[in-house]
Amino acid sequence: MSLRPRPALPGVPPEIQSRMEAAGLRRTLATRAVLGLFLARPAGGLTHAQALALLTARGLDINRVTLYRLLDRLAGCGVLQRQADDARTWRFSLALPASRAVEEGALPRFECDACHRHFELTEAGESTRVATHDLLAALARLGHHGERVDVSIHGTCSGCAEPAA
Numbered sequence: 001m002s003l004r005p006r007p008a009l010p011g012v013p014p015e016i017q018s019r020m021e022a023a024g025l026r027r028t029l030a031t032r033a034v035l036g037l038f039l040a041r042p043a044g045g046l047t048h049a050q051a052l053a054l055l056t057a058r059g060l061d062i063n064r065v066t067l068y069r070l071l072d073r074l075a076g077c078g079v080l081q082r083q084a085d086d087a088r089t090w091r092f093s094l095a096l097p098a099s100r101a102v103e104e105g106a107l108p109r110f111e112c113d114a115c116h117r118h119f120e121l122t123e124a125g126e127s128t129r130v131a132t133h134d135l136l137a138a139l140a141r142l143g144h145h146g147e148r149v150d151v152s153i154h155g156t157c158s159g160c161a162e163p164a165a
């Protein structure tokens, strides 16, 4: 048993590496090549067939099944996202920046327009995440790449809303 630290993948964002590690994905040459493809085109999506063609063009000897499995695993651990295009073909694209923003993203903020105090809605959990995810997914369907969603609400805080009488 070796205690040697596994080498990090150069050029791969640490959050992607930690996801892969958490999912037990080994850092094989194939994994690295596949990630390289998606990191190189952050706004685009690739089908299985396109990814295979690009990898083969780069001289990587990978068979279809291995690639399919790898793409599925990367999608499964949230590194890639998968969407069906108009032809009902799965397209893969890098998911992490967006999904990270959803998970760690700013909590919805409320600003009182009267006293301009800011409140964070710490209890707006799951439903906000779902809504945020929907927004990013809608953008992605249009081919855009959303990085971050800020939810801000304006109104009157409880202090200012108290009846003046």
Ligand SMILES: [Zn+2]
Pocket (backbone or CB within 6 Å): 112, 113, 114, 115, 116, 117, 156, 157, 158, 159, 160, 161
């Ligand atoms: Zn106020």
